[in-house]
Amino acid sequence: GPTGPSGLTRVACDGGPTGPSGLTRVACDGGPTCHRLVLALFVSCVLVLCWCCSAAPAEDALPRLKVPACDDFDVTGRGDHEAWKKAEWVTLQPRPNAKHDYQSRFKMLYSSRGVYVLFDGVDQRLTATKTEDFADLWKEDVFECFFWTHEDHPVYFEYEISPLGRELPILVPNLNGRFLGWRPWNYDGPRKIKKQVHSRGGAESMAKTTGWSAEVHIPYALLEPLANVPPKPGTQWRANFYRVDYDDDRVTGWDWARVGPSFHDYRRFGVLIFE
Template structure:
């Protein structure tokens, strides 16, 4: 027996929400696979990113903890927040650290070989194409579109990456300076990814009830040892997109 709910409108909304979640995650995960996580993404008005994550909009959503992957040796934290607006999505990354292992000084470099935060967005499940974004502690970025055809994938750089197609991003460090190989206690990255950049991917801009698949990662290289974190459990490759978690836009 279900408890009584205040009125028919509230009851109908809850039933619709339950149905949406069931549709988004049904028939995806075999019995021997970890359960895919779900993140409800709240809507916000647009705001300026500064790398600190101190905009009032972030108070409307909770931190989501990333899981340390097997063989990782660094006992650091890694977590994210996410919001969306009429023009794009916002992601806030945060993690504890000891050294900013970052020497690359240009965008579009192989940032995953040093300290980095990453997010992957797969807006439409019928299309094996998703967006990958990486950002280093020094604020350099790697935005690429990935066609993944039967496990064969390659990143494509954006064209006319300017104006309303340009990502807005900023980074900050705590306990030390935001510079290469600095001693710190942690670092953050805050990014705004406009829908204009994601065109012509389908199922965007999202509206209440829209589902995307996604994953979030962190890689750290302190002491010449690599430790990785993920939100949805994947195998050896971060590009196992069919194992991604689900975003439900509110």
């Protein structure tokens, strides 16, 4: 209809019964009150839109990584097998309030039997004292990877490894932010993860070093309860990779896909594309 003094179109609304859409009609004649109402509605819409965008990042905003195929090989902890030349190093970014600027990175491959992950990071001391598997490894120096293999199911695999070669493999159901890790059953034979670590310095607890690396092979036999396993060329998984370091009693975290305060913010994980 006609426009008011500001050029805004006057909307016939009288606060009476609702129209066919169920929306209540509001009195608005193009005056100051109407202008304030329109502005308030506009601001509300913008805020809702911003919240939606931040709550669920767009697919094209997520980091993506192509994973080359390879034949199976033995891991050494050094990443010195010829197969690793197929994969590019991917840098992990320091998380907010980082206390250390150590370089941290990873590579990934996959074979007919499982996935390979190679971690590497600069360091000064191996802040690690735990000598048993399935301990709370994240409370000391650690590398981590998370694999969410199918987006229809809020269940993913988490793996942690310390500079001392201790590991934490768990399956995590995450139901609306309520999650707990479950240890694997019959964790041996073809279901057992192959792992090795290497320190560029001392290898014992609290040793001085210039860095350390970890190389792991995670078999599909261990992941079989998850959907979309094993991957084929063109298969996509969601995933994230992390590091935590505790040098000088100061904590620094790194991630590949930026998540919130929790590493279990799985809907923000990046995308793996198997070649």
